[in-house]
Amino acid sequence: MFSLCLGMGFYVWNRYRARKLFFASVVAFCDHMAIEISFSRDTIQRIIAKYGDSYTKHFRVVLQKYLSLIENKQDITRERIMEIQWTNLKANELTTITDLFYDLGRHGVFEEGKKIAGKRQIFDTFFNEAKEKFKTDASIYLKLFILMGIGAVILLL
16 A cells, blocks of 8 residues: 555656656757757757757657658648647647747748747746746655555554
8 A cells, every 4th residue: 555655656746857857858959949040050850869869758759759740741730739749738838839849940040049039938937837846746745645655554554
């Protein structure tokens, strides 16, 4: 019983941690895109290949699905981009990330840089919120589940 409660606590804790790391990766992606578009003017595929290993696994999955849309020369619509997103996102976060991927490569260098910088500020806000939630809520849930497990063990004895 204790191990079940401990496992549930770590599951909840890991979900909060994954959200924090996901948004840290999105912020880093925006920084990489802004720098590379401004200076080297590489393609999206090359930029993702260059920095792809530095992102978390959930964001890498989103990037790989996005690259497969590009490589298969499918229409990049908002609906298709929403389908490839991570399921642990809220509606406003999903919309913002969808807008970021939808706008990539559709504007000139200067306009693209401005759009990415604007989105980066929004993602920075999401990251700070996720970080605060991780500090407060995740540790509370973990401790709560541990205490529930200890309480269940005591009741069973």
